Amino acid sequence: MNFFVTGGSRGIGAGIVLAAVRAGHDVAFAYRSNDEAARKIEAEAAALRPGAKCKGYALDVSRAERVAEVADEVLNDFDSVEVVVNCAGINRANLVVSMSDEEWHDVIATNLHGPFYVVRAFLSQMLAARFGRIVNISSIQHNGAAGQANYAASKAGLHGFTQSLAKEYGRKGITANVVVPGFFDTDMTRETMPQAAKDYWQQYCPMPKGRMGTLDELAAVVLFLAEGGSFINGQVVPVTGGLDWTY
Ligand code: NDP
Numbered sequence: 181m182n183f184f185v186t187g188g189s190r191g192i193g194a195g196i197v198l199a200a201v202r203a204g205h206d207v208a209f210a211y212r213s214n215d216e217a218a219r220k221i222e223a224e225a226a227a228l229r230p231g232a233k234c235k236g237y238a239l240d241v242s243r244a245e246r247v248a249e250v251a252d253e254v255l256n257d258f259d260s261v262e263v264v265v266n267c268a269g270i271n272r273a274n275l276v277v278s279m280s281d282e283e284w285h286d287v288i289a290t291n292l293h294g295p296f297y298v299v300r301a302f303l304s305q306m307l308a309a310r311f312g313r314i315v316n317i318s319s320i321q322h323n324g325a326a327g328q329a330n331y332a333a334s335k336a337g338l339h340g341f342t343q344s345l346a347k348e349y350g351r352k353g354i355t356a357n358v359v360v361p362g363f364f365d366t367d368m369t370r371e372t373m374p375q376a377a378k379d380y381w382q383q384y385c386p387m388p389k390g391r392m393g394t395l396d397e398l399a400a401v402v403l404f405l406a407e408g409g410s411f412i413n414g415q416v417v418p419v420t421g422g423l424d425w426t427y
Pocket residue numbers: 186187188189190191192193210211212213214215217239240241242267268269270290317318319320360361362363364365366367368369
């Protein structure tokens with residue numbers, strides 16, 4: 181199958197790109213601007229499976245016109261896309277009382293508008309093929325967390341969006357599901373997760389030494405939904421090590 185993964189140059193998205201390549205799929209991925217990281221993932225994919233097609237496209241998913249342009253480019257390069265994974269996301273923590281318009285809008289634009297633009301851009305092609313797998317990456321913070329009103333709202337919105345997609349397109353052979361990651365060691369958690377939250381996770385996550393998840397553990401669930409989850413639709417799948425909590 182051919183995958184399109186947003187946020188594929190780093191962190192969780194890069195883990196999904198490489199796992200899909202390893203499993204024999206071809207992968208187009210989007211990243212915002214970090215060309216160096218994108219070229220590194222392309223090179224890792226080529227080393228993993230020589231002959232694999234894996235190409236990164238610079239794309240700000242919050243820009244509708246650019247998403248449509250890149251979707252056309254991807255379909256031109258890959259002929260078809262069967263699996264769309266919306267993983268691009270940002271976090272701008274602040275208390276509501278001091279949150280700027282920009283902090284609110286940037287997060288909603290990337291984390292919620294982005295998946296809508298991306299899915300819309302690939303839907304016609306999936307409908308024509310009467311097949312598609314959509315996996316949207318949420319967060320355990322979708323239930324709300326102090327300092328995360330913008331982020332939590334964007335992720336809770338993603339759940340409603342996904343469950344609506346499942347109902348609109350399930351009959352056409354297209355499934356849509358949400359994956360809810362717990363905590364994973366990526367640039368995002370390194371840069372934005374407060375030490376107190378890391379300590380709490382370590383103390384209460386019912387995993388050996390309260391560890392975070394690995395990128396492969398998250399990617400395995402996305403691959404399962406893409407490859408084998410044909411009767412799973414409109415679901416919210418936690419990959420949290422058992423700690424369904426928000427700090
Ligand atoms: P990282 O910050 O490590 O990587 C973010 C990726 O998204 C990069 O590839 C980045 O591109 C891309 N990106 C950011 N903004 C845009 C944009 N506007 N358009 C296109 N691409 C963009 O994040 P993580 O891997 O940690 O997180 C991935 C997803 O998982 C996010 O949706 C996040 O909310 C979610 N998540 C992560 C958790 C964790 O523990 N890490 C926990 C729960 C949820 P570039 O390299 O060019 O900047």
